[in-house]
Amino acid sequence: MSLWVDQYRPKSLDGLHYHRGLSQRLKSLAASGDFPHLLFYGPSGAGKKTRIACTLREIFGPGVEKLKIDQRVFLSPSRRKLEINLVQSNYHIEITPSEAGNYDRVVIQEILKEIAQTQQVDLNAKQRFKVVVINEADSLSRDAQAALRRTMEKYMSNMRIILCANSTSRLIAPIKSRCLLMRVAAPDSEEMTSVLLHVAKKENLNMPEEAIEKIVEDSSGNLRKALLVMEALKMQSPNLTGSLSIAKPDWETYCHKVADLIVGEQSPARVMEVRTKFYELLSHCIPPTVILKTVAERVVERVDESLKADIMHWAAFYETRMRIGNKKIFHLEAWAVKVMSLYKHFFFDIDMSSFD
Amino acid sequence: MASNFFNSRSGPKTSVKHTVDPALQPWVEKYRPKTIDDVSAQDHTVAVLRKTLTSTNLPHMLFYGPPGTGKTSTILALARQLFGPDNFKNRVLELNASDERGIAIVREKIKGFARQTPRAQAVASDGKTYPCPPYKIIILDEADSMTQDAQGALRRIMETYARITRFCLVCNYVTRIIEPLASRCSKFRFTPLNPESAASRLTYIAQQEHIDVNKPVIDALINVSNGDLRRAITYLQSASRLSSTSVPPTPILPSDIQEIAGVVPDKIVNDLARTLGIDIDDDMDMDSSMPPKFNFSAIQKKVKGIIREGYSATQVLSQLHDLVVLHPILNSKQKSACALVFAEADKALCDGSDEELWILEIALRVHKAVSS
Ligand SMILES: Nc1ncnc2c1ncn2[C@@H]1O[C@H](COP(=O)(O)OP(=O)(O)O)[C@@H](O)[C@H]1O
Ligand SMILES: [Mg+2]
Numbered sequence: 001m002s003l004w005v006d007q008y009r010p011k012s013l014d015g016l017h018y019h020r021g022l023s024q025r026l027k028s029l030a031a032s033g034d035f036p037h038l039l040f041y042g043p044s045g046a047g048k049k050t051r052i053a054c055t056l057r058e059i060f061g062p063g064v065e066k067l068k069i070d071q072r073v074f075l076s077p078s079r080r081k082l083e084i085n086l087v088q089s090n091y092h093i094e095i096t097p098s099e100a101g102n103y104d105r106v107v108i109q110e111i112l113k114e115i116a117q118t119q120q121v122d123l124n125a126k127q128r129f130k131v132v133v134i135n136e137a138d139s140l141s142r143d144a145q146a147a148l149r150r151t152m153e154k155y156m157s158n159m160r161i162i163l164c165a166n167s168t169s170r171l172i173a174p175i176k177s178r179c180l181l182m183r184v185a186a187p188d189s190e191e192m193t194s195v196l197l198h199v200a201k202k203e204n205l206n207m208p209e210e211a212i213e214k215i216v217e218d219s220s221g222n223l224r225k226a227l228l229v230m231e232a233l234k235m236q237s238p239n240l241t242g243s244l245s246i247a248k249p250d251w252e253t254y255c256h257k258v259a260d261l262i263v264g265e266q267s268p269a270r271v272m273e274v275r276t277k278f279y280e281l282l283s284h285c286i287p288p289t290v291i292l293k294t295v296a297e298r299v300v301e302r303v304d305e306s307l308k309a310d311i312m313h314w315a316a317f318y319e320t321r322m323r324i325g326n327k328k329i330f331h332l333e334a335w336a337v338k339v340m341s342l343y344k345h346f347f348f349d350i351d352m353s354s355f356d
Numbered sequence: 357m358a359s360n361f362f363n364s365r366s367g368p369k370t371s372v373k374h375t376v377d378p379a380l381q382p383w384v385e386k387y388r389p390k391t392i393d394d395v396s397a398q399d400h401t402v403a404v405l406r407k408t409l410t411s412t413n414l415p416h417m418l419f420y421g422p423p424g425t426g427k428t429s430t431i432l433a434l435a436r437q438l439f440g441p442d443n444f445k446n447r448v449l450e451l452n453a454s455d456e457r458g459i460a461i462v463r464e465k466i467k468g469f470a471r472q473t474p475r476a477q478a479v480a481s482d483g484k485t486y487p488c489p490p491y492k493i494i495i496l497d498e499a500d501s502m503t504q505d506a507q508g509a510l511r512r513i514m515e516t517y518a519r520i521t522r523f524c525l526v527c528n529y530v531t532r533i534i535e536p537l538a539s540r541c542s543k544f545r546f547t548p549l550n551p552e553s554a555a556s557r558l559t560y561i562a563q564q565e566h567i568d569v570n571k572p573v574i575d576a577l578i579n580v581s582n583g584d585l586r587r588a589i590t591y592l593q594s595a596s597r598l599s600s601t602s603v604p605p606t607p608i609l610p611s612d613i614q615e616i617a618g619v620v621p622d623k624i625v626n627d628l629a630r631t632l633g634i635d636i637d638d639d640m641d642m643d644s645s646m647p648p649k650f651n652f653s654a655i656q657k658k659v660k661g662i663i664r665e666g667y668s669a670t671q672v673l674s675q676l677h678d679l680v681v682l683h684p685i686l687n688s689k690q691k692s693a694c695a696l697v698f699a700e701a702d703k704a705l706c707d708g709s710d711e712e713l714w715i716l717e718i719a720l721r722v723h724k725a726v727s728s
Binding site for chain 1: 382385423452501586587590591594597598600601602603615616617618651652656660663664665666667668669670671704705707708709710711712713714716717720721723724
């Protein structure tokens with residue numbers, strides 16, 4: 001049995017619940033002979049991938065849902081073998097070039113060239129072109145983006161590219177200007193609520209209103225998260241009786257504990273404790289940026305107003321260093337120490353003033 | 357490679373032609389100036405180049421300037437006017453950044469072409485006569501992406517074959533071209549298009565395509581593209597595509613242009629600015645005249661809202677920058693403090709830092725600056 005997030009994923013543009021204007025636009029574009037390259041961007045869980053899948057179906061019909069996954073081997077310039085997973089149908093192919101790390105340019109170039117040289121086999125297909133979906137496009141290297149730039153113009157006759165990214169900040173201008181930008185905002189609370197109610201109804205589930213409200217509030221626009229939480233709630237208490245506590249994911253609770261430790265005491269011993277917890281989180285593959293943000297947001301909830309701005313300043317500062325640097329733990333720890341020092345100074349200064 | 361996706365090629369590789377139906381051609385290509393006189397706004401450059409059409413002499417050239425100002429178009433148009441369609445192929449070599457241009461290529465391909473004696477002039481099949489001067493032209497587009505070594509290797513070639521080959525280097529930043537190369541060229545600076553020229557070119561294209569655009573739409577196009585005509589034309593095409601495919605067709609609105617360009621609506625930027633304590637003079641409700649009290653969570657909430665809407669941090673940064681720098685009331689000290697954080701944020705975002713943390717950082721520091 002599949003998860004609700006998958007089971008109730010809309011399959012067609014008409015089935016999408018929110019951003020109807022956007023769906024309508026995609027529908028008309030799919031029907032026109034003049035389908036451009038597209039760039040979908042927006043926060044995670046806002047429904048970009050679902051929307052892309054629906055668009056493909058609109059263009060090619062149900063055939064695009066017949067997916068197969070296979071592994072391809074590419075050769076890096078230094079003759080190293082790179083194995084990449086490709087998801088494809090007869091009409092499109094999906095790649096996540098960041099899997100190729102530094103060699104993403106090779107993968108992009110090879111795949112695009114090959115596709116540009118193939119023609120649609122299905123003579124009944126509505127469109128002559130094939131589509132290449134590039135996930136996590138904002139992590140493409142500069143090199144790969146430069147390679148993409150020219151290709152996008154050159155092979156327009158039988159290939160279209162759909163880029164999917166969280167933000168457009170890291171894409172070079174020539175790519176942005178060659179695509180039609182499709183912003184997919186996170187659904188607002190009302191829209192989230194209506195999706196949750198829709199799924200609950202299909203499951204014959206009588207969700208209490210407060211529970212839905214709480215789920216929506218907790219998932220800050222991430223619909224995937226909201227659906228997962230709702231399903232977990234159902235598992236916990238199948239007939240939804242008694243007091244429903246909405247469980248946060250383990251790592252989140254854990255991050256909050258770290259924050260509480262930082263605020264609770266500022267000492268070398270505490271630093272060691274915090275560091276162990278950071279290690280623990282990292283070893284569970286929680287992205288370091290997520291750890292830092294979650295802990296920091298919890299810390300600012302618990303400290304005096306005058307400290308909040310500084311704490312977030314250092315979070316931004318150390319997050320940048322963490323990206324460029326190599327050892328994530330160093331920077332997480334540095335931030336924690338910085339915050340402890342700020343916190344201590346704050347009280348120290350107040351104490352001093354009381355001596356005046 | 358056992359995939360049906362790739363095996364579906366029909367016949368040998370070369371059989372697929374990349375000809376684009378003219379109706380589907382990108383407008384930037386379709387409306388690329390055909391002659392140097394079609395090039396808007398670069399009057400000085402065009403005037404000088406026009407003279408070269410009547411003499412047989414042409415210096416090595418270096419075109420520089422921001423993207424979308426007509427550099428590539430100008431050299432291609434000039435070459436076409438000099439040689440005509442029939443001689444173009446064997447007299448002009450065009451290489452850009454997506455072609456391999458390492459030092460090996462410079463030594464082989466570029467040198468190979470440079471040393472050839474120009475072929476005899478073929479009879480023009482279109483019945484026109486072309487000057488067809490006795491040299492070849494090598495166009496190195498986006499030359500600032502060539503390595504120093506490769507540029508160094510060019511130097512000798514440029515000198516040795518000067519009699520039969522002219523070079524035209526095209527780039528955005530003249531400082532990225534090594535001095536010995538730059539000093540061998542006549543330099544032509546391309547400037548961002550002034551609003552009038554851009555407007556008249558856009559209006560011309562709209563007429564040719566039979567689409568209805570009013571002045572506010574043209575203004576919006578010019579506003580978001582900052583003198584880059586390529587961008588303006590692309591946005592116009594996207595907007596017309598969207599409006600003509602909606603049922604029923606809708607007219608193009610300035611807000612469509614902003615959305616296509618990924619611009620954050622003014623209302624949202626103004627709203628953020630107001631939360632940070634910057635006076636905004638617009639027709640908002642009255643209580644906006646009350647200075648809001650500093651409140652961390654109010655700012656944090658605004659920032660989270662922007663992230664949820666999916667706007668990009670660099671875009672927010674650039675719009676907030678314009679708002680602050682041009683603000684009539686903020687003093688220089690406040691503006692300088694803001695400029696500092698804008699610069700830091702730009703660098704951080706280029707390094708791939710987290711967008712939410714940095715918009716928040718910008719917001720908090722701007723707030724601090726304007727309330728001091
Ligand atoms: N000065 C100009 N006059 C007319 N069209 C222009 C001008 N500058 C740019 N364009 C338009 O923008 C497109 C890109 O111009 P291009 O010459 O490639 O710019 P770049 O300076 O980046 O090489 C052209 O196809 C043309 O349609
Ligand atoms: Mg150019």
